[in-house]
Amino acid sequence: MVGPMGVGKSTVGQLLAERLGVGYRDTDDDIVAAQGRTIAEIFVAEGEPVFRAIEKAAVRRALAEHGGVLALGGGAILDADTRALLAGQRVVYLSMDVEEAVKRTGFNAARPLLAVNPRKQWRELMEARRHLYEEVATAVVPTDGRTPEEVTQAALDALELKEA
Numbered sequence: 001m002v003g004p005m006g007v008g009k010s011t012v013g014q015l016l017a018e019r020l021g022v023g024y025r026d027t028d029d030d031i032v033a034a035q036g037r038t039i040a041e042i043f044v045a046e047g048e049p050v051f052r053a054i055e056k057a058a059v060r061r062a063l064a065e066h067g068g069v070l071a072l073g074g075g076a077i078l079d080a081d082t083r084a085l086l087a088g089q090r091v092v093y094l095s096m097d098v099e100e101a102v103k104r105t106g107f108n109a110a111r112p113l114l115a116v117n118p119r120k121q122w123r124e125l126m127e128a129r130r131h132l133y134e135e136v137a138t139a140v141v142p143t144d145g146r147t148p149e150e151v152t153q154a155a156l157d158a159l160e161l162k163e164a
């Protein structure tokens with residue numbers, strides 16, 4: 001699962017794993033567990049480049065170890081090596097517009113990249129990232145106005161996978 005922060009990768013990833021009868025894993029959770037700190041704490045203490053290096057290793061490990069549904073952090077696709085690792089995988093890009101993003105995240109401090117001027121930052125972030133999400137995706141699923149269950153069904157349809 002890839003897409004911007006707050007789009008529902010973690011929520012839909014878990015529902016999708018249940019529907020498919022496979023395991024679920026989330027690289028942000030892996031990082032928090034391994035580091036014993038929140039993502040926000042790592043950003044503040046170490047800065048984004050260090051977080052990205054930690055994240056890259058976490059994605060590599062998760063892809064090697066895990067065969068079910070994997071949710072990535074929204075910025076993981078910024079790394080070219082990570083994008084290369086995603087080649088050959090089924091990759092669902094969950095998309096949304098900025099107003100949906102406001103509703104989903106509440107633009108709160110838990111997401112450090114949106115802490116100052118959230119709407120502007122979100123638009124800039126998407127300008128920098130949209131083509132990368134599209135590059136790695138094998139399926140694009142719009143989430144605007146859809147419940148997590150509806151998004152999950154749309155993802156299943158888009159992947160043309162049968163339920164377990």
Ligand SMILES: Nc1ncnc2c1ncn2[C@@H]1O[C@H](COP(=O)(O)OP(=O)(O)O)[C@@H](O)[C@H]1O
Pocket residue numbers: 003004005006007008009010011012071104105143146147148149151
């Ligand atoms: N389709 C949806 N409709 C409304 N709210 C959603 C939807 N998907 C997720 N959410 C909510 O948006 C927030 C962010 O979801 P999350 O799964 O953590 O996104 P991500 O992992 O992409 O950052 C959560 O509060 C979640 O409950």
Ligand SMILES: O=C(O)C1=C[C@@H](OP(=O)(O)O)[C@@H](O)[C@H](O)C1
Pocket residue numbers: 003004005006009010028039072073074075076110111112113
């Ligand atoms: O888009 C990003 O750069 C980030 C997204 C977050 O994950 P979610 O997409 O699950 O919110 C988390 O990895 C970190 O705050 C950075």
Ligand SMILES: [Mg+2]
Pocket residue numbers: 009010026028071072073
């Ligand atoms: Mg998440």
